[in-house]
Amino acid sequence: MSQRSNPRVRVLGAGVFGLACAAELAARGAAVEVWDRAEALGLATCSYLAGGMLAPGCEAESAPPAVVAAAAGGADWWEAQGVQVIRRGSLVLAAPRDQGELPRFLRQSVGGQRVAGAALAALEPALAEKHTQGIFYPDEAHLDPRAALASLAEKLSVQWGRAGRTDDLAGVDLLIDARGIAARPEIATLRAVRGEMILLHCPEVTITRPIRLIHPRHPCYLVPRGGGAYMLGATMVESDDRKPVTVKAALDLLAALWAVHPGFAEAEILETAAHIRPAYPDNIPAVRRDGRVIRVNGAYRHGFLLAHHLARQVADLALQEAAQCA
Missing domain, CATH: 3.30.9.10 (D-Amino Acid Oxidase, subunit A, domain 2)
Structure with a gap:
């Protein structure tokens, strides 16, 4: 890890988790780049097809309490990113x-x-x-996922058509693996x-x-x-x-x-x-650390609902490590 409080971070995956993590890290001063194997934002991205409902109350009918609790503040976070959030319940x-x-x-x-x-x-x-x-x-809200993803991507350095590997950290201090189902060869429980x-x-x-x-x-x-x-x-x-x-x-x-x-x-x-x-088996998205790689995955149907919560967890982990090494 470099002796600096603003680490260089590469994010693999430009879906909702990857872009949200990149946006949160960049807002906190990290130097962030995003790689995605797709040639452009579109139908190849799972998040592009999402509903975009910020509806923890409805999700509580079948989702674990941890999901409902983690969803708090999501609409405010998305609005802070410049995304239009419609609050009509x-x-x-x-x-x-x-x-x-x-x-x-x-x-x-x-x-x-x-x-x-x-x-x-x-x-x-x-x-x-x-x-x-x-x-x-x-108290629920919704957004247009395609517009939201495009808004985040426009403000970040996204290298389309570049897949990347979790064992290649050349030029960066930390790697965020947000590849979704593409990470299944390395995450057996997905x-x-x-x-x-x-x-x-x-x-x-x-x-x-x-x-x-x-x-x-x-x-x-x-x-x-x-x-x-x-x-x-x-x-x-x-x-x-x-x-x-x-x-x-x-x-x-x-x-x-x-x-x-x-x-x-x-x-x-x-x-x-x-x-x-x-x-994941419990249908709860999670952030897990593996050395200099932080994995954020398991969106299930809660991608936009919990992206802000997981992005904050990832940024906390990344910047805590940077502070310890500074």
Whole structure:
């Protein structure tokens, strides 16, 4: 380690964890460079396909308490990076036959409140005709992952098309391994979780906040992107299959979309895509140190939700080591 308090750091991976770590380190005075094997920011990056929901209350329905606690302050952190964060809360709905699941979801989540009738209509008028009750989480937020990643990348030194290795620390003091599923050969406990999404354009339907639909077989979420665009996604498919979205998967997602609002039948499909997300056995992202290499991985479905927390952990570790060696 160099005798300096502002270490030279290389980050491998320009996904949400890598860019967030790089941004946090740079803000604290480190000299940071980012390498990524992709030729440019786009569909090759798993984070590019994310929902971008900063929704710890909803996640508490199935996520461990540690995830919910670590999510605190995320929206503020993203705003401090110059990213637009939309704070309109989240809304959980269920199809008529699944209404009995709403009380269970409310009990297992945090910060929600039942809404029905006129209260639901006031939140999302477009949904009032088809839905009579739901759960509203007023303190939640969302962002556009593609815009967020681009905003971070623009302010950092990113070398696209350069993969890098964890045993090559030439010219740097520390290496941050944020390669996601690509690091699986070195992290035996990582498993793959497939995520699928459809990007739609439907200006005929106006929804202003993320919608989560409770469904016994195909739970999904719908996130407004502005300008009549929506991202429709499924959260968990235990598979490392990298093939494109199948007809069956698309039909399942679109059927769930119909349950949200039948007006989406007229939507234009702009894009379909699938990617593999990394997860540890407990589904909790983690920072782990291995000599001069700090590994941050295991995003599962919590990448944007916990990126700020993990970035701070990584920066604390890196700068603590630098201070000790100064």
